[in-house]
Amino acid sequence: MIDFTIPTETVRLAEEIKSFVVENIVPFEKDARLTAHGPTEDLRDEMVALAREAGLLTFQAPKRFGGLEPSHLDQAVLFEAAGWSTLGPVALNCAAPDEGNMFLLSRIANEAQTDEFLRPVIEGHQRSVFAMTEPDGAGSDPGQLATTAVRDGDDYVLNGRKWLITGANGAKTWIIMAALEGAGATLFLCDGETPGIVIERTMDTMDRNYVEGHCVVRFDNLRLPASSLLGEEGQAFRYAQLRLAPARLTHCMRWLGAATRAQAIAVEYAGRRTAFGKPIGQHQGVGFMLAENEIALQQCRLMIWWACWTLDQGEQGRHESSMVKSMVSEELFKVADRCVQVLGGMGISDETPVAMIFRDIRAFRLYDGPTEVHKYAIARQILR
Structure with a gap:
């Protein structure tokens, strides 16, 4: 049975997360502390304090640490909402590398290591x-x-x-x-x-x-x-795989949120900017780009949900996560590129966050393994 219904409580929390990001975090995108090397520690601390006050900090943490411990499928919906701003996951403490590291440490760290190294990260006090x-x-x-x-x-x-x-x-x-x-x-x-x-x-x-x-x-x-x-001596590769499959997917979730934001900006612009007597969105060349984006975003969303469902069934999901990482990173880059094209000169400026999203999503094609490495792994699996 295929059921695409998202639980009501997950939808409500996703709306709360997105509202928090839009109202509290988006304004920081123009902050001078968002440097060429990313947000500074000071900017991160200020945003984390806001998320803590809102009761949304590290919402994905295991219940024994005070988190909600959502399923992988629920995470897909929540992380997409957090990714509406590229600073959203930083503020909410669900960004890489902390999110993946917390996932790993919560499974293999001993009690003393948990108290010293994991809890302060979950609580947002250290990275x-x-x-x-x-x-x-x-x-x-x-x-x-x-x-x-x-x-x-x-x-x-x-x-x-x-x-x-x-x-x-x-x-x-x-x-x-x-x-x-x-x-x-x-x-x-x-x-x-x-x-x-x-x-x-x-x-x-x-x-x-x-x-x-x-x-x-x-x-x-x-x-x-x-x-x-x-953990144990000589087991690093096994532990890394434990971390990598879910981490690949959370990257996809967050960047889906950012690409969806870029699409929303492009759609709004195409509806008000005119050329040759009508809004540019009514010209087939622009309208088709927006349509292609809408198709790609939904394809990516469903691919992510499918792989998350696989993990929720207790599977390792290595093959599935490689397929999703390969496809989603490439498609979201195309989405961001088309958004730049729709915006024209605005698209290569910092007048909107689209140029920043474009640069960051280009790098996403390399995070947690480039597309070519994932295709190599996929090919090996299907040829066995």
């Missing part, structure tokens, strides 16, 4: 990073992991270099993937101020929706105690 990607290969292919960890008595000593580490500046909760001698890829958990973590620089990237941007990081004899081991 987290997932340090896996490296300049020389590890990322889409984590098998090329070059950062090493060796045992030294009861400690672990890590050395290596990472890049594109989102939000590294100022983050307190660090999840680090390293190749442990004799065991393989292993996850470690530590405080971002631990001696040996060196933030070399913030990279200049085309997107600006993540707090403090993306950094190049070096581990210089980073010494961690045995208590820093996250």
Whole structure:
């Protein structure tokens, strides 16, 4: 049986979230603290305080931490509402990388690690990073992991270099993937101020929706105690997969919200801007672009819902999430591109948020694996 009915309570909460974003967060899109490297820590703290006051902060958290623990399908509706502004997920504490890190830590962190590293992130008091990607290969292919960890008595000593580490500046909760001698890829958990973590620089990237941007990081004899081991030795790839399938989908949910916003702006503009004697939306060339966008947005929405339903049935969803990530990232980029085209000169300016959405959605085609890597994985699965 196929039923596309969304529970009344989920619809109500989505409307509340969208209203909060429109009224309280959209005005920050013109704030000087939204820099070329994303929102500053100060801007993030101010928005988080508003979400906390509204009772909407980290609504997706497990119930044992005070959250609503919505199903994956419910999340699809709620995260789309949060994504109406690219700052919405930051304010509500459901943005990457924190959202995925909270999901992972809630499943494998022990009690002491939960109290020190997870609860403060859920409560919005500190941010987290997932340090896996490296300049020389590890990322889409984590098998090329070059950062090493060796045992030294009861400690672990890590050395290596990472890049594109989102939000590294100022983050307190660090999840680090390293190749442990004799065991393989292993996850470690530590405080971002631990001696040996060196933030070399913030990279200049085309997107600006993540707090403090993306950094190049070096581990210089980073010494961690045995208590820093996250989960079991040699199980990092398995844990990463636990995190990645849902995280791919939450990326899709949030960017669907942003693309829907861009479409709404383009539709409004096409209805009032005139050319050759009538509103430009009545010209077939523009009207067809808007129609194509409407079709694509609904296709993306249904694909996301399908994969979320699969996860809610207890499946791993790796194949399904790869299909959705591949299709949705490409289609939403086309939607954003057509919105720029409809807006004309306005579309390449910061007079509306469409140009920002366009830049950020272009980067989305790379987040959590580029389209080509997902298609490679899909092809391997169907050829088995």
